[in-house]
Amino acid sequence: MEPDPPNLVLDLLRAIRSDIGSLKADGIEIKERLGLLEGQSASISRRVDRMAGDVEVIKRRLDLVDAGS
Template identity: 55%
Template sequence: MTDETTNLVLEHLRHIRGGIDDLRQDMREVKTRLGLLEQQYAVISGRLDRLTDRVERIERRLDLAEHPI
């Protein structure tokens, strides 16, 4: 290979490496954001569960709940 060909190949490899580095950084950001969304979902889910329990308890106290047959 000539020096010019070698330099061209190295230039392409550097460009590819830079692209991979950018993708790697993007994936880290996506994983971080996804983790935060999962935590927020867990908090909201827990709150909804507690709210459902409270509504059921209120319905029973007011005798609004359906009675099992």
Template identity: 45%
Template sequence: MSEDPENLTLRHLRRLDEKLDRLLDDQTEVKQRLGSLEQSTASISVRIDRLDERVARIDKRLHLVAH
């Protein structure tokens, strides 16, 4: 005996809902990880800028560049 079409439809809808929940969880995790990467990149950029300033000061002190 085959399953009631209404029950079959509900079962499929529940599966789709579960899959959608997993996708949303995955998307949330990806967004969090992307945010962490953006923060890390910004931090590295700041550090590079500071190093660039330090090198410029060293060059100036050693008269390696024109004033």
């Protein structure tokens, strides 16, 4: 009895499944990293907003701007 010939379609489907699994893992990593970047960006934005407020207080104390503005 001769061995069955290799099933090329099945081999291709297995390779595609492997590639898709790799792409899914990469997508998950990218989403995690993007989430971290968004969090860092929000933190930096809050710090800049606070610094802007502090600069306004300093300007008022040094009489560099009108107290009403």
